[in-house]
Amino acid sequence: MSMAQTDRVSPPRRRTRRAMLVSPALVLAVVLSGCGMTSDDEGGSGNGGGLTKITxxxxxxxxxxxxWNAYSNDGHPVLRNIEEALLNRDPQTNELVGELATEWKQQADPKTWRFTLRxxxxxxxxxxFNAEAAAYGLNWVLSKDNAFPMRTFLGPELxxxxxxxxxxxxxxxxxxxxxxxxxxxxxxxxMKALKEKPNEWExxxxxxGPYKFAAWNRGRDIQLTANDQWWGRKDTAAAHGSNDKVKDVTYLFRPETEVRASMVKTGExxxxxxxxxxxxxxxxxxxKGVGVETVILRLDTPNPALKDPRVREAIALSFDKSQIINNIMGGGELAAQIVxxxxxxxxxxxxxxPYDQAKAKQLIxxxxxxxxxxxxxxxxxxxxGFILRADESIQLVAQALTDIGLTNVKSEMRETAKFEQAWTAGYQAITPDRGLIGLQQHGNELMDYSSSxxxxxxCKGATSAYCDPELEKLTAAANQLAGGERDTALQNIAKYVYDRYITVPVGQPNFYFGLATGIDWKPRLDGFLLVKEMKVS
Structure with missing residues (x-):
């Protein structure tokens, strides 16, 4: 399936703010009557034994x-509960652990890794699930011909x-x-579903995984139900979780933070x-969690203004990053790298x-x-619907750029499909007149700077707006290394990139999650929301 085909997935139906802001009492009454619960159930037990349904x-x-969308912040909260990978991470230590694989080892030929499957x-x-199914699935998702966005995290072709x-x-x-x-x-x-019903893959x-897909009512909700045949029921330690308590999961989509806050307060x-x-x-x-996400500005370097290093440096100096991270987004750490x-x-x-408006004006x-x-x-x-209060941040940046002498700047919030189409176009497809300065959140869940x-x-990066043959050589050399040598080589590349103002790292924000009293859960460093890791009472 081509990228053009994936772009034709119907966009979600949007709700207006007015439709969202209903009375909390009415929301609670509807939820309780619809689920047949009392308010003491806090989400639905049906048997008095604790939460069995969560929203x-x-x-x-x-x-x-x-x-292919299991990597993204809009996809993984649902998909990582339905599908599994060869490996996962221990939610406490963050170390790689087996999921569908139990062992893995690099072979005498360093180009080959061997996986023993569960x-x-x-x-x-x-x-x-066996080696045939695993090979078919991996080759499909990472196929060069299919060119799914998941390939962003792929190194050498495999x-x-x-x-x-x-x-x-x-x-x-x-x-x-x-x-x-x-x-x-x-x-x-x-593999069976891909072969027999390829049109349903999207x-x-x-x-x-521990939960099976039940329904997707576009613009309203997605529903999952527990997989009674999940392998993890027989080995909860190896699975790092359980699905025997929470039987049904419903996802609702509300872009406004105040509406989501009301949902957990009222019990919706x-x-x-x-x-x-x-x-x-x-x-x-x-x-509260810190995560691996970094808020960045990425600059279209083919643009006649943005290709000038002085203009890029001026943009990096033009705005107060602390104001965005601490005042608008609610706290975090300022960043010098995108990891x-x-x-x-x-x-x-x-x-x-630094924030140095005087020098920025001089450079312009x-x-x-x-x-x-x-x-x-x-x-x-x-x-x-992605970065918290992004509309305020881009207005701040646009005004800062105007103040330093860039005289034709506007800010714009974009619907997901439109933004992603521009963001993943690749360097070769960026026209000089586009002039996009994108505010995005980049997560390095692989925890290796090379993927970023x-x-x-x-030059051929899926989310790149820059091309430098010298940097290509440095990256190719670093990718052959391991351990301390790899770390040093990647740190040198970080300095190379930093000096050229290709992106402007803003900071690593804190992330806040609201929970019902009956749920015990801690944020993972990689940001995954796995229901099997939620303990209910």
Whole structure:
């Protein structure tokens, strides 16, 4: 399936703010009457034994429920509960642990990794999980011809092949020391479903996970139900969770933070993601996490103004990053890289770009004097329903750019599909007149800076707006290394990128989650929302 085909997935129906802001008492009455509960049930037990149904409030509806979207913030809260990968992370230690694989080892040929697969696992459609199914799913999701966005996290091209029924080899074109880490991000769909019902892949996911897809009522909700045949029921320790308590999960999509906050306060939802600190403090329970997300500005370097390093440096100096992270987004740490301390290649010697409006004005004046078109149209844009209070942040940035002498700047919130189409176009497709300055949240869940370099700074990177042959050489050399040598090489690349103002890191925000009193859950560093990890009472 081509990227053009995936872009035709019907967009979610939007609700107006007026439709959302109903009386809390009315919301509670509707929820309780619809579920047949009393208010003491806080989400539905049906048997007096604790929560068996939970509703999760998210800021945006998934673009797609195909496996390729299991990496994204709009996709993984749903898909990682339906589908599983060869590997996952321990929710406490963050170390790689087996999921559909039990062992993995790099072979004598460093281009090949061998995975021993978990036995006794079946897909939700009853088909067996084995090496044939794993190879088919991985090759499909990571296919160069299909070109799904999941390939952003792929290093060298790879091919998965069957060794025997429960042994899988994955071979890359060049040695890839972090291949297991990359594959932890790739969920495996049912081979049977892909072959027999390929047109349903985007809308009816079939996996091996603890929850089965039940329904997607576009613009309203997504429903899952517990998988009674899940392998993890027999080995909850290896599965790092359980699905025997929560039987049904419903996802509701509300872009406004105040509406999500009201949902958990009234009992309409038992879990809501991404509130402000004050809203979270008013929830029955509040959990705060730091995560691996960095808020950044990415600059269209083919643009005649943005290709000038002085203009890019001026943009980096033009606005107060603390005001965005601490005042608008509710707190966090300012950043000098698009990855945080959890990533290999994090360079702690780099400091966040300072706020220096006087120097920024001077740089713009110098560029203008040399004929750089500082009046070229520029658009500061962000994606709706994603970054907390992004509309306020892009207005602040746009005004700052105007103040330093860039005279044709506007801000614009964009619907997800439109924003992602521009964001993932690739360097070669960016026209000089586009002038996009995108505010985005970048997560390095692989916790290796190379994946961010390959995505954002490579000539063929899926989310790159920059091309530099020298940087390509540095990246290729670093990717062959491991351990301390790899860390040093990646830190050197971080300094190289920092000095060229290709992106403007803003900061790593705190994330706030509102919970019902009957749920015990702690945020994962990678941001995954796995219902199997929620303990209910």
């Amino acid at each position: 999760i409030g998210l800021s945006e509806e998934p673009r797609s429920l195909a496996s 036995q006794g696992v079946t897909f939700h459609d009853g088909s067996p 091919t998965a092949t069957v060794v025997d029924e429960y042994t899988l080899d994955v071979t890359t074109e060049a040695p890839d020391p972090i291949l297991p880490t990359r594959l932890y991000f790739v969920t495996i769909p049912s 809308t009816h996911p079939v996996g091996t 939802a038992q879990f809501v993601r991404w509130l402000t600190e004050s809203q979270c403090g008013e929830a029955p329970k509040c959990e 945080g301390p959890s990533a290999l290649g994090f360079n702690k010697s780099l400091q966040p770009y 004046a110098e560029a203008k004097a040399d004929g750089v078109p500082v009046d070229a149209p520029l658009t500061v844009a962000a994606r709706e 370099i390959e995505g954002y700074y490579a």
